[in-house]
Amino acid sequence: MAEHAKRLGMEVSIAVSHAVQMARAEAIAAYPITPQTHIVEHLSSLVANGDLEAEFINVESEHSALSACVGTSAAGARTFTATSSQGLALMHEILFIASALRLPIVMAVANRALSGPLSIWNDHSDIMAARDIGWIQVFVENGQEAFDHTVMAFKMAENSQVLIPTMVNMDGFILTHVVEALEIPEQALIDRFLPPYVPRHQLDPKRPMTMGAFAMPEIYLEVKMKHQVTLMNSYDRILAIWEEWGRLTGRHYQPVERFRTEGAKILLLTMGCLGEVAAVAVEELREQGLPVGLLSLRLWRPFPFAALREAVNGAELVIVCDRALSLGGGAPPVLAEVRSAFYSLASRPAMLGYIIGLGGRDVSPEDFKEIVARAQKENPEAPSQEFFLYGVRG
Secondary structure, eight states: OOTTEEEEEEEHHHHHHHHHHHTTOOEEEEOOOTTTHHHHHHHHHHHHTTSSOSEEEEOSSHHHHHHHHHHHHHTTOOEEEEEOHHHHHHTHHHHHHHHHTTOOOEEEEEEOOOSSSOOOSOOSHHHHTTTTSSOEEEEOSSHHHHHHHHHHHHHHHHOTTTOOOEEEEEETTTTTTOEEEEEEEOHHHHHHHSOOOOOSSOOOTTSOOOSSOOOOHHHHHHHHHHHHHHHHHHHHHHHHHHHHHHHHHSOOOOSEEEESOTTOSEEEEEOSTHHHHHHHHHHHHHHTTOOEEEEEEOEEESOOHHHHHHHHTTOSEEEEEESSOOTTSSSOHHHHHHHHTTTTOSSOOEEEEEEOOGGGOOOOHHHHHHHHHHHHHSOTTSOSSSSEETTOOO
């Protein structure tokens, strides 16, 4: 355990709330939606009890929640919110505005399937519908990562050379509602890592300025290009923040996490907490002599092209596991992105896409082993399908 830390059993949603508290957030706007409700519910208690000095704004919808965050962040406050599924969809208009205004809002998303049919269970369809909103986006696998990245998200977003809102994706219920043993650093360490937020631009009646001005076609393209360049350039600063956190806590993070990839000819690629389930399958397959490894994609935006190419180097087959459909299209979202990282290379591994766990469908280690077995029977150069819906009945 890291020096100056306590080891506690805690629900992951509550751990995220404590991370926001220890980050000394100054404004929180919230609307409850399953399965993120425990995060903002606990934050409201912390504010009401005087344990967190912040404005807690109750609103009538998720659209209003993010709109309020735009206002508080523009006024110079360290700002947080959380949402899920239909709530993220209702925020959609404002998601683009927050990033275009370069407001360093932090948001936790408890990933959940989108309606219809109505489902409160976990998959990644909500965030894949919002992948091009111009935010920094990370995925976590367990409660410790959720706590750590909530703290780090403020530092990522608030970096004076970045100033881009940041989203921490965590799987609904199967992560948010479990109790795990977590290392919670002392407040002094958090304060040393995350100093008070000093806004670069701030709405102030004494110094009037314009935010979100109208843009003629002659300048719109250049503004969007600047946003793209800044988001891609945030990559190195994200790495530096992970490195600093690792020095302080002993917990190190990478854009693409690797497990048993040494000598692996077949790689599973996952996002979110099912990576830990896949790791069990990989360990068992390794014991049977099969050269299988696992990659967990942590950084979704900006997409880690170079890190992914390096991690895949030497593999013959990559099995990409998506948790969302691209309805009416071809490859599902993660498979499409992974393919794009290799399209221009003369030498690249074969790739197969499997869609798993939609609407909270259970995925076990045995399922991952079955996926590997099925993939080995396919011709990767001419697969029988563009992608495979694993476990579908009928």
